[in-house]
Amino acid sequence: MSKTLLARAVALATLGTSLTLPGLAHAAFLEDSKASLEMRNFYMNRDFRQEGGNPSNGHSKAEEWAQGFLLRYESGFTEGTVGVGVDAIGTLGLQLDSGRGTSGTGLLQLDRDTGEAQDNYGDLGVTAKFRVSKSVLKAGTLMPKLPVVMSNDSRLLPQSFQGGWLNSMEIDGLTFDGGQLSRVNQRDSSDHEVMTLTNFSPAARGFTGLPATVQGSDEFNFAGASYKWNDQLTTSYHYGNLDQYYNQHYLNAVHLLPLGDKQSLKSDIRYARSTDDGQTNVDNNAFGAMFTYGLGFHSFGLGYQKMSGDTGFAYINGTDAFLVNFVQIGDFAFKDEQSLQARYDYNFAGLGIPGLTFMTRYITGDNVDRGANKSEGEEWERNTDIAYVFQDGPLKNLGVKLRNATVRSNFGNDLDENRLIVSYTLPIW
Incomplete structure (x- = not known):
């Protein structure tokens, strides 16, 4: 489907739904x-520990506090062969504390002229949806969670896209997804913009060759399928194409092996092949494997990730990457990088405290090709999450999460970071 046809389809579908629903x-x-x-x-504090502070502005830290509201509505479907429905999401972010010297955490939208955080920002998204049998076509605001495109929801407000998406489950065990995206609304923005290649330390990824006339792409095509063979094994293949930037093929297999009473071994194997589309030099093989041993309320994980090819891993700027070592801050996906992860989780329901969970992990990466006459790149990151969701009483379903991260690198930022998130979802009906 062409970009023009897709844009018209989204507009007509949304308008048509709003006009016909009273009668349906x-x-x-x-x-x-x-x-x-x-x-x-959401409160966030990021300290830059390297000499000179943040290389983009020289500040020693970024610190902000904000309040977000997300109003969601999902309709059912009208009766008949073709069921019609509509979804909507309205978002609002309010500044509680920020400053010109401490802005830039990604919680709030920045003024393009002054660089200061704006007092408020938000967006309204509407999605028309049509169902035939076990297939649903959506057009409008989308938040996909697929290996080749994963919308980011790690800040105050979620990232969203504009486009069309078909999800079909006509065959038992088989799920098909396909569609096209044309615009992105980043997590700290109210603008709907064209999509670009990730700009997270691009020099260490080795990306070159993008024509100066190309400022972004308004076409991301995707398709793929996953098949659940049984309760233990699921495999999938997905394809993504960011027009003028890259093509990507993604394979994934997840297997759960029961080992006895309250014991299991989960294997998650991922491989992606990315090549250029247009005049870029994208050329990457990304292999990752995560093995998690579950023992009662404990789980122990070991992960390995390896990049090869002429560049690092490619994905849409601002999105999450479907990599085993994509963590709180880093993705460990630079040119030729190899990385290891050790992780531990515990559910305190085992001690009679349901709702309380703990996670800690350590990732170390090396062998980063930084270019001629530069030493090998090395980095490490440590994360700790503590979360509690009230199970009963007047505060039932209120969630509190504390996230801590430490990053050290000989080619990127040295960071100490803390996030405190208090969240509550109120059902309206």
């Missing part, structure tokens, strides 16, 4: 609908 408001459309209001209170 059957019981299922209303009875199956649901709405909720999520409230996020």
Whole structure:
């Protein structure tokens, strides 16, 4: 589908749905609908430990506090061969504390002229949806979570896209996804922009060759399928193409092996092949494997990730990357990098405290090709998460999470970071 046709389809579908729904408001459309209001209170502090501070502005830290609201609505479908429905999401972010010297955490939208955080920002997204049998076509605001495109929701407000997406489950065990995206709304923005290649330390990724006339792409095509062979094994293949930037093929296999009473071994194997599309030099093989041993309320994980080829891993700027060592801050996906991860999780329900969870992990990477006459790149990151969700009483479903990260690198930023997130979702109906 061309970019023009897709844009027209989105506009017509959304408009058509809004005009026809009053006459199609059957019981299922209303009875199956649901709405909720999520409230996020988010504090973030990032200290730059290297000499000179943040290389982009020289500041020693970024620190902000904000309040977010996410109003979500999902309708059911009208009756008939073609069921029609509509989803909507309204977002609002409010500044509680920030400053010109401490902005830039990604929580708040920045003024393009002054670099200061704006007092508020937000967006309204509408999605028309059509269902035939076990297939659903959506057009409008989308938040895909697929190996080749994963919308980011790690800050105050989520990242979203504009486009069309078909999800089909007509065959038992088989899930097919395909579509096209044309615009992205980043997590700290209210603008709908064209998509670009990740700009997270691009020099260490080795990306070159992008024509000066290309400022972004308004076409990301994707397709893929996953098949659940049984309760233990699921395999998948996905394809993604960011027009004028790269092509990507992704294979994934997840296997869960029961080992006895309250014991299991989960294997998650991933491989991606990325090549150029246009005049870029994207050329990457990304292999990753994560093995997790579960023992009662404990789990122990070991991960390995290896990059090869002429560049590092390619993905849409601002999104999450489907890599085993994509963690709180780093992705360990630079040119020729190899990395190891050790992880431990514990669910305190085992000690009679349901709702309390703990996670800690350590990732170390080396062998980064930084170019001629430069030493080998090395980095490490340590993460710790402590989260609690109230199980009953007047604070039931209130969640509190503390996230801590430490990063050290001989080619990137040295960071100490803390995030405190308090969230509550209020069902409206």
